[in-house]
Amino acid sequence: MTVRRAASGAPVLEARSISFAYGAEPVLEDVSFAIEPGEFVALVGPNGSGKSTLLRILLGLLPAASGSAVVLGGDPSSVREPWRIGYVPQRHVLSFDLPATVREVVAAGRVARRGWWRQPGAADRRAVDEALDAVGLADLRARRIRELSGGQQQRALIAKALASAPELLILDEPVAGVDAASQRRFRDSLVAAVRERGAAVLLVSHELGAVAEDLDRVIVLRRRVLFDGTPRTLAETGVSLGVHAGDLPLWLEGLR
Amino acid sequence: MPWPFDRSYMQLALAAGVVVGACAPLIGTFLVQRRLSLLGDGLGHVAFAGVAAGLLAGVWPVWSALVVAVLGALALERIRARRATSGDLALALFFYGGIAGGVVLTGVSHSLDANILSYLFGAILTVSPSEVWMIAGLGAAIVALVAVIGRALFAVALDEEAARVAGLPVDALNSLLAVMAAITVVVSMRVVGILLVAALMVLPVGASQAFARSFRSTLTGAAAVGVGSVTGGLTIARALALPAGGTIVLLAAIVFGLAAALTRRRPAVQVLPAASAEPARAGDEPH
Numbered sequence: 378m379t380v381r382r383a384a385s386g387a388p389v390l391e392a393r394s395i396s397f398a399y400g401a402e403p404v405l406e407d408v409s410f411a412i413e414p415g416e417f418v419a420l421v422g423p424n425g426s427g428k429s430t431l432l433r434i435l436l437g438l439l440p441a442a443s444g445s446a447v448v449l450g451g452d453p454s455s456v457r458e459p460w461r462i463g464y465v466p467q468r469h470v471l472s473f474d475l476p477a478t479v480r481e482v483v484a485a486g487r488v489a490r491r492g493w494w495r496q497p498g499a500a501d502r503r504a505v506d507e508a509l510d511a512v513g514l515a516d517l518r519a520r521r522i523r524e525l526s527g528g529q530q531q532r533a534l535i536a537k538a539l540a541s542a543p544e545l546l547i548l549d550e551p552v553a554g555v556d557a558a559s560q561r562r563f564r565d566s567l568v569a570a571v572r573e574r575g576a577a578v579l580l581v582s583h584e585l586g587a588v589a590e591d592l593d594r595v596i597v598l599r600r601r602v603l604f605d606g607t608p609r610t611l612a613e614t615g616v617s618l619g620v621h622a623g624d625l626p627l628w629l630e631g632l633r
Numbered sequence: 634m635p636w637p638f639d640r641s642y643m644q645l646a647l648a649a650g651v652v653v654g655a656c657a658p659l660i661g662t663f664l665v666q667r668r669l670s671l672l673g674d675g676l677g678h679v680a681f682a683g684v685a686a687g688l689l690a691g692v693w694p695v696w697s698a699l700v701v702a703v704l705g706a707l708a709l710e711r712i713r714a715r716r717a718t719s720g721d722l723a724l725a726l727f728f729y730g731g732i733a734g735g736v737v738l739t740g741v742s743h744s745l746d747a748n749i750l751s752y753l754f755g756a757i758l759t760v761s762p763s764e765v766w767m768i769a770g771l772g773a774a775i776v777a778l779v780a781v782i783g784r785a786l787f788a789v790a791l792d793e794e795a796a797r798v799a800g801l802p803v804d805a806l807n808s809l810l811a812v813m814a815a816i817t818v819v820v821s822m823r824v825v826g827i828l829l830v831a832a833l834m835v836l837p838v839g840a841s842q843a844f845a846r847s848f849r850s851t852l853t854g855a856a857a858v859g860v861g862s863v864t865g866g867l868t869i870a871r872a873l874a875l876p877a878g879g880t881i882v883l884l885a886a887i888v889f890g891l892a893a894a895l896t897r898r899r900p901a902v903q904v905l906p907a908a909s910a911e912p913a914r915a916g917d918e919p920h
Contacts (some may be wrong), residue, residue: 458800460799465795466792466794471792476842476846477791477848478847481848482791485788485791486795488784488787488788488801489799493788493802494781494782519846519847521847537795538795
């Protein structure tokens with residue numbers, strides 16, 4: 378299996394000197410980084426570090442005060458074929474009391490790519506089945522989404538994003554409240570997205586959990602970019618990127 | 634046709650009622666998912682003002698109600714989308730603005746007579762053949778629209794923000810749903826009345842989603858409960874000489890109540906074991 382890289386080598390996502398403030402309170406200061414096609418990157422920082430604000434700017438839901446975001450070569454609020462971005466929101470924002478099957482939820486991720494007025498065809502059904510396979514939920518496809526465990530619901534949301542075959546997958550706090558066994562299945566799902574589909578993955582989280590060792594790069598954010606490099610480099614600075622979520626705030630102290 | 638549909642007025646009532654019973658819950662299913670269960674009711678109040686305005690101006694009240702309710706639906710969706718106020722507060726504005734406007738207009742026209750009462754409480758037993766055709770046309774339009782944009786509406790109901798990021802025209806879809814709800818309310822008001830049409834949009838959905846395993850079966854189940862309530866309600870109303878519109882809605886409410894009671898033991902929202910596994914991060918706290 379080879380990782381598919383875009384021939385042009387242009388980054389799929391770029392933050393260019395992004396700053397943002399809520400009133401007089403600066404939230405982001407001169408944040409710059411780029412993510413290349415097929416890269417698996419984590420953006421980490423403690424609560425209140427500006428991650429959520431940065432995420433909303435990168436998704437085009439909030440304009441930057443200064444600087445700019447470039448997503449798939451364009452402004453994030455007017456990306457051509459925006460389904461090329463797969464967005465996995467925090468699990469708790471979803472109305473999972475919906476009477477819907479896992480497959481129906483995943484298929485909803487295909488609607489934008491197909492065209493909202495079109496009926497699903499064979500290619501759409503195949504994409505949904507493949508997405509379910511990729512996250513290991515094929516056997517649970519007919520179950521009601523609310524009957525699934527938290528980790529399984531999280532993987533269903535990843536499958537929903539994968540169903541549109543995105544070039545960039547952005548996940549918001551995906552491992553929060555997910556048990557260790559589910560985190561490993563979750564890691565497998567993401568690694569599959571990167572290795573088999575060539576998608577770039579940006580994981581936004583306050584903890585790294587089980588994915589730490591698979592990352593190409595870690596970006597540490599606390600208003601500014603404090604660190605941008607490989608997990609190995611980060612470890613060499615004397616800081617462990619261990620699986621314990623509790624490590625993170627401690628090693629952030631060391632970087633300040 | 635066998636009793637109770639042996640008379641032509643009962644057959645017309647059945648035809649109109651079955652279409653409304655099947656189609657109102659189709660729209661209602663999407664409203665319930667978006668936690669806008671009371672939208673139909675709010676639009677009904679606005680439509681009441683429209684009916685009163687029509688009676689005052691001397692135009693067919695269905696037309697004036699349609700115009701006012703569609704404009705109201707678009708305004709409501711706009712207020713909601715801009716988050717100018719919370720959804721239920723925006724609804725309250727329309728509830729009370731509509732009903733007060735209706736009362737004032739009826740006062741001006743001195744028309745609080747049998748005519749306006751037939752719009753408030755419905756007059757399914759006096760539905761004319763031309764009204765049945767109009768209702769059938771509405772039903773066909775709703776089924777066609779749900780077939781075409783139902784999946785997109787589901788994606789929006791599931792996660793509005795993700796739908797927006799993926800490039801779905803979320804605002805246009807929401808407005809379309811609100812307008813469809815307004816049209817359904819106005820066209821169905823002759824059947825069960827303004828005060829009860831919204832009930833037929835929501836109660837069958839509540840009954841259906843207690844049992845349904847998928848979104849698709851929620852839709853079809855809600856339509857089935859709607860049709861069953863209309864058919865059963867008309868039968869009971871004729872047998873016991875009860876008001877038809879009210880009997881239909883009462884039957885739908887009873888079905889909902891029974892469905893909710895029968896599925897009560899199943900927790901509506903599963904308690905996630907992972908919720909308690911949220912890691913305690915002692916390092917966050919300054920020591």
